[in-house]
Amino acid sequence: xxxxxxxxxxxxxxxxxxxxxxxxxxxxxxxxxxxxxxxxxxxxxxxxxxxxxxxxxxxxxxxxxxxxxxxxxxxxxxxxxxxxxxxxxxxxxxxxxxxxxxxxxxxxxxxxxxxxxxxxxxxxxxxxxxxxxxxxxxxxxxxxxxxxxxxxxxxxxxxxxxxxxxxxxxxxxxxxxxxxxxxxxxxxxxxxxxxxxxxxxxxxxxxxxxxx
Amino acid sequence: xxxxxxxxxxxxxxxxxxxxxxxxxxxxxxxxxxxxxxxxxxxxxxxxxxxxxxxxxxxxxxxxxxxxxxxxxxxxxxxxxxxxxxxxxxxxxxxxxxxxxxxxxxxxxxxxxxxxxxxxxxxxxxxxxxxxxxxxxxxxxxxxxxxxxxxxxxxxxxxxxxxxxxxxxxxxxxxxxxxxxxxxxxxxxxxxxxxxxxxxxxxxxxxxxxxx
Amino acid sequence: xxxxxxxxxxxxxxxxxxxxxxxxxxxxxxxxxxxxxxxxxxxxxxxxxxxxxxxxxxxxxxxxxxxxxxxxxxxxxxxxxxxxxxxxxxxxxxxxxxxxxxxxxxxxxxxxxxxxxxxxxxxxxxxxxxxxxxxxxxxxxxxxxxxxxxxxxxxxxxxxxxxxxxxxxxxxxxxxxxxxxxxxxxxxxxxxxxxxxxxxxxxxxxxxxxxx
Amino acid sequence: xxxxxxxxxxxxxxxxxxxxxxxxxxxxxxxxxxxxxxxxxxxxxxxxxxxxxxxxxxxxxxxxxxxxxxxxxxxxxxxxxxxxxxxxxxxxxxxxxxxxxxxxxxxxxxxxxxxxxxxxxxxxxxxxxxxxxxxxxxxxxxxxxxxxxxxxxxxxxxxxxxxxxxxxxxxxxxxxxxxxxxxxxxxxxxxxxxxxxxxxxxxxxxxxxxxx
Numbered sequence: 001x002x003x004x005x006x007x008x009x010x011x012x013x014x015x016x017x018x019x020x021x022x023x024x025x026x027x028x029x030x031x032x033x034x035x036x037x038x039x040x041x042x043x044x045x046x047x048x049x050x051x052x053x054x055x056x057x058x059x060x061x062x063x064x065x066x067x068x069x070x071x072x073x074x075x076x077x078x079x080x081x082x083x084x085x086x087x088x089x090x091x092x093x094x095x096x097x098x099x100x101x102x103x104x105x106x107x108x109x110x111x112x113x114x115x116x117x118x119x120x121x122x123x124x125x126x127x128x129x130x131x132x133x134x135x136x137x138x139x140x141x142x143x144x145x146x147x148x149x150x151x152x153x154x155x156x157x158x159x160x161x162x163x164x165x166x167x168x169x170x171x172x173x174x175x176x177x178x179x180x181x182x183x184x185x186x187x188x189x190x191x192x193x194x195x196x197x198x199x200x201x202x203x204x205x206x207x208x209x210x211x212x
Numbered sequence: 213x214x215x216x217x218x219x220x221x222x223x224x225x226x227x228x229x230x231x232x233x234x235x236x237x238x239x240x241x242x243x244x245x246x247x248x249x250x251x252x253x254x255x256x257x258x259x260x261x262x263x264x265x266x267x268x269x270x271x272x273x274x275x276x277x278x279x280x281x282x283x284x285x286x287x288x289x290x291x292x293x294x295x296x297x298x299x300x301x302x303x304x305x306x307x308x309x310x311x312x313x314x315x316x317x318x319x320x321x322x323x324x325x326x327x328x329x330x331x332x333x334x335x336x337x338x339x340x341x342x343x344x345x346x347x348x349x350x351x352x353x354x355x356x357x358x359x360x361x362x363x364x365x366x367x368x369x370x371x372x373x374x375x376x377x378x379x380x381x382x383x384x385x386x387x388x389x390x391x392x393x394x395x396x397x398x399x400x401x402x403x404x405x406x407x408x409x410x411x412x413x414x415x416x417x418x419x420x421x422x423x424x
Numbered sequence: 425x426x427x428x429x430x431x432x433x434x435x436x437x438x439x440x441x442x443x444x445x446x447x448x449x450x451x452x453x454x455x456x457x458x459x460x461x462x463x464x465x466x467x468x469x470x471x472x473x474x475x476x477x478x479x480x481x482x483x484x485x486x487x488x489x490x491x492x493x494x495x496x497x498x499x500x501x502x503x504x505x506x507x508x509x510x511x512x513x514x515x516x517x518x519x520x521x522x523x524x525x526x527x528x529x530x531x532x533x534x535x536x537x538x539x540x541x542x543x544x545x546x547x548x549x550x551x552x553x554x555x556x557x558x559x560x561x562x563x564x565x566x567x568x569x570x571x572x573x574x575x576x577x578x579x580x581x582x583x584x585x586x587x588x589x590x591x592x593x594x595x596x597x598x599x600x601x602x603x604x605x606x607x608x609x610x611x612x613x614x615x616x617x618x619x620x621x622x623x624x625x626x627x628x629x630x631x632x633x634x635x636x
Numbered sequence: 637x638x639x640x641x642x643x644x645x646x647x648x649x650x651x652x653x654x655x656x657x658x659x660x661x662x663x664x665x666x667x668x669x670x671x672x673x674x675x676x677x678x679x680x681x682x683x684x685x686x687x688x689x690x691x692x693x694x695x696x697x698x699x700x701x702x703x704x705x706x707x708x709x710x711x712x713x714x715x716x717x718x719x720x721x722x723x724x725x726x727x728x729x730x731x732x733x734x735x736x737x738x739x740x741x742x743x744x745x746x747x748x749x750x751x752x753x754x755x756x757x758x759x760x761x762x763x764x765x766x767x768x769x770x771x772x773x774x775x776x777x778x779x780x781x782x783x784x785x786x787x788x789x790x791x792x793x794x795x796x797x798x799x800x801x802x803x804x805x806x807x808x809x810x811x812x813x814x815x816x817x818x819x820x821x822x823x824x825x826x827x828x829x830x831x832x833x834x835x836x837x838x839x840x841x842x843x844x845x846x847x848x
Contacts, residue, residue: 099384100385101384108323111319112320120580120581124577153577155575158597158598169582172583173391175317175389176390176391180386182386183795332765332792365790369756370755371607372606381793384794384795386793395607528811529811540740596735596737597738597822598814599741602810602814603811603812606805606808606810
C-alpha cells in the first residue's frame, strides 16, 4: 500500500517508514515540521507526532479521504472528539500503544482490578530521555483500566524504548505485571497490523484492541 | 480451634503456630523429627514438612479423624493418590502455595497461556538458602498451568521468603508476571483461612483456589 | 548491656528490643508518645522515632550521660548541629541506614560517581505504607553521595521493608545497583553492632561506616 | 580506516559494519560461512563469529598482518594461547563484552568480592533466542572476577540484547548489580573505540579494560 506519515522524520516515523518499505509498501507522502513531502497520494495516513500537529493531520486525512492510524500521545479531549467526528467518514485507529504485550497487560489489569481492594498500587514507566510527555500514554491507559487514581512514577533513562510496571501489594506480598518494549519496531509492527486491518474498511472508530 | 502441626519446629510450622495462637487458637499437638508432642487431641492437622514424613501425617489424620491442610512440597504421585483416598473420610486442602497473590498469578497464567504461542517462556524462582527442594512447588504449579514444558531457574539467596517470575517474550517485547512473598506470615494467613474453610466440612479434596 | 529505646513501641523499636533481648541484653528504659517506661538507668540509648521527639532524646541522653545511636530519618539541620554538640560529651552514632549492604551500596556509588558523566540517573525507593517521610533517608544518602541533584521516585507498597535502586543509563545501556532489606531485623543487627562499637567510647561523632 | 569483518553477515557483524560506515570508515573485506568477500586489503580485522571459525581468523590476520579485535565467545584455552602468540606480531584486543557499563560492573565486582564472605551469590544472564552458547561470556567474566564458583542461570528470551544480574545475599538483605544492553549498537561502539585504540599500535595483547 501507499503510506503517508505525519512526523516522518521523528523516531517512530522513521521506524514505521523502514518497516513498511521492508514489507514492500511505499512511502509516498510525509509531513514534518519543515513542511510537506509529496510524491503521490497516500492510501493511508499514520501519525506518531505531537498533539500540536493534530489539526494538520486532520486536514490531510480529510483532503486525501483515507484511513488514519494515530499513536500520538497526550491528545486533548477536543482532539478525541475530532477523531470521533472524523471516523464517520474514514476509519480511525487510535491507541497510545501498538504492542500486543501491552494489550495482554491491559486485559490482566481488567481481570485484577476488582480483586485487589485495599491493596496498594503503584505504576512505574521508564522511557528514553527524548520523550517529552509525562506520564506516558500507556501508563495512563493502565490507570484508566484500573478505574482509580494511582500514583505514576516516570523515569527517563538513556534510550529505553518503554518499560511499564504495575505493582500491587497487600501486607504480605507484592504482585506485579511488567512490560518491556525491546525496540520501537514492536510498535511499528502493530501499526502495520492496524493498516492491514483498516485499509478496506469504510469508516469507524477503532482501538488497537479491536485490531488484535 | 485446637490445632496440630506436623513439622511444628520448622520455619513454617513455627510461623503457623504463632499466627494461630495470636488469633486465640490453641496448639495442642505436634510431630517433628524428635517425636510427638501431645497435650490434647487436635481438631485439625496442618502439615508443612517433608515428603518423607507423609506416611506419619496420614497415620495421625486417620487416628484423630480430623481435616488436613497440607503444604508440603515435592509430594510424589502415590502420595497425591493417598491424599485423594484420605479425602473420602476427612476434608483435605492441598496446595503448594497458600498466598492470595499466587492464586491471582495462576489465574493470569491461565488467561495468557493460549495467547502466547511461539513466545519464549522462562520461570525464575528465588528462595532462602534453607529450602531443600528445587524447583519450588509454586514454580511447578505455574508450569503445569501453562501446560507445556518450560525452563525453570532456581536461585537460593539468603532469607528470601519466595519470589516467582514468569517471563514471556516475542521478538519485540518481554511481558512478565511477578510475585514476591514478604514473609512466611502471608502463607500462614492462607493456612488459617483454609482451616476456617474446612473445619466444618465432612470430607472432600480441595485446593487453595477453592478456599478463596 | 542495659538498653534504653526512644520509640520503643514503634516497628523498629520493637525489632531492636527483641533482638537485644534475644542476645541477653536488657531493655530497662523506654520513651514513647504515651510517656516514659522506667525500670533502671540505661547504659545506652537508641532512637528510631520521629524528628519531633528529638529534643526529648537529647534531654535523656544528657540526663543519663550515655552513648546515643540514632536512626531517626528526616532530621533537620539544627538537629544535626545538636548531635554534633552532644557528641563532645558522649559518643553518637548517626545513620539513616544501619545495614551492611547499604554501606557497600554507598561505596559503589562513590566509585561510580565520576565515571558516569552525561548519563541519566534515577533513584527509586520502595517502603511499607506506614512510612511517613518521603523520600527515604537512605535515598537521600545515595543522592548526597552522587553529589548532584537526581530525581527520586518514592513508592509505598504493603509491608516492604525497604528497597533502593540506582539506575544509570547512557544511550546504549542501563547499569543499576539495588538493595532490598528482607526484614527490619537486618537494621536491628546493625544497631547492635553499633552499640558494641560505642559502649566503651568516651565521646565522638560516628556514622555506621565507622562502625563497620 | 578500512575494516575487515569475520562473520560480517551475522547480527553483530552487520551492526559493526553499519556503525563503521556511518562514521565514514570503509568495509573492504569479509569472511562468512559462504566464503570470502574481497574489495581491498583491510587495515584491521574484527571477529564476532564462532569459535569454530577461529583458525580462519588467525590465518587472515597473519596474511594481512593487521590488528585483531575479537569478541567471539566460548573460545577454548588453546585459542587463547594462539591469540597470545599472535599478539607478538600484531595488536590483539580480546573481550567477551565491549560495553562501558560492563567494565564498570566488573570493577564493582572486584571491589565487592572480598566483602561478601559467607553471602549467597547467584548470576542471571538473559539473551535473545538466537544466542548459541550458554552461559554468556560476560557471565563467565563476572564469575572469574568473583574468583569463586557460583551458579549461573541462563535465560533465552525473544530479542533481548543482553542482561546480566549479580545477586548477593546475607540473611537480612539482597544486594545486586545489573546491566542491560539496550541494543547491539552499544557493543559496536566499544569495537570502534578499540579499533581507534589499536590501529597505530605495533603489537601486544589487550582487553577492553585497557581500551577505556
